Amino acid sequence: MGYVAADQDPFRAIADPGRRLILDATMSGERTVRELTALLQVRQPTVSQHLQVLRLAGLVGARRVGRNTFYSLKPTELAKVADWLDKYRDFWSDRLDVLETHLKKRQ
DSSP: OOOOOGGGOHHHHTTSHHHHHHHHHHHTSOBOHHHHHHHHTSOHHHHHHHHHHHHHTTSEEEEEETTEEEEEEOTTTHHHHHHHHHHHHHHHHHHHHHHHHHHHHHO
16 A cells, blocks of 8 residues: 555544544535534534545545535545455454454363
8 A cells, every 4th residue: 555645544534533524524414514513523623624534535525505515425545445445354353263263172
């Protein structure tokens, strides 16, 4: 995996719990800043900052309609995170299988 600018890194973007909540909220459909502000129970500038980070990382997209901007999940960049996690999922699965075998032998 090559170098990724900090503001474009999906790993850094999802490190914040508020941004993860935004991703969860946009998974079910488009959301406005007002909806996200109510959901997170934080001020609008905080939500806007989170959305900026998520947009730069390619995790959310924005669509303007009149005065409103609707934000939606762009899962493509999350695939990089999932691919990285798969290595560790395999690692832990193998270790747990060894532990299970060991425990069965002790019974």
